[in-house]
Amino acid sequence: MNRLWMATLLMAVPAMANPTLVFGRLEHTPSNCRIVVDGRPLECNRLQISASGSSGVRLRFIGDDENSGVSYQLNFVSLDGDPGSPLNCNSSGCRLNRRSWNASLISTAWVRFDAQGLPMGLPNARTATGRCWIDARTISCESHSRNIHDVSAEAQL
Structure with a gap:
């Protein structure tokens, strides 16, 4: 009888799993993209x-600086987006849901890489407040943190 109970439990576990969990990545080349770090605007070419x-x-x-070969990344990390994840992923890849989405930030990170792709120092990662949002045409993030300058980024889809 105990084995029957265990078999029933094991069969029910996958059915109770949360089907809305999303894992995956979308890469996009925006039509227009800009980063602002330390009050300095920089172009970006990938999202x-x-x-x-x-x-x-x-x-x-x-983004990339073609003259010097330096590349850079500005990362925004959020939790508890509304509503859920902005991505729709399946076995063939991910796509962006064209609905509106916004989320509070928990951290930002700024890092630069030399022409060989090696990091130029440690990433400047900080806890932060701010928001990211997505609408039908734009992806934007802005962050405010103590002891460092505000950072922001915007990409047109």
Whole structure:
């Protein structure tokens, strides 16, 4: 009788799992993209959106300085987006839901890489307050933190 109970429990566990958990990454080349760090505007040419469960999202804005070979990334990490994840992922990949989405930030990170792709110092990662949002045409993030300058990024889809 005990084995029958265990078999029934094991069969029920997958049915009770949360089907809305999203894991995956979307890479996009925006039509227009800009990062502002320390009051200095920089161009960006790639955007990555990564989902790490039902509520974790990382938005990474990536740019390159073709003259020096330096590349840079500005990352925003959020939890508890409304409503859920902005990504719709399946076995063939991820796509951006074209509905509105916004979330509070928990951290930001700024890192630069030399021409060989090696980090130039440690990433400047900080806890932060701010928001990220997505609408039909724009992805935007702005962050405010103690002891460092405000950072922001915006990409047109």
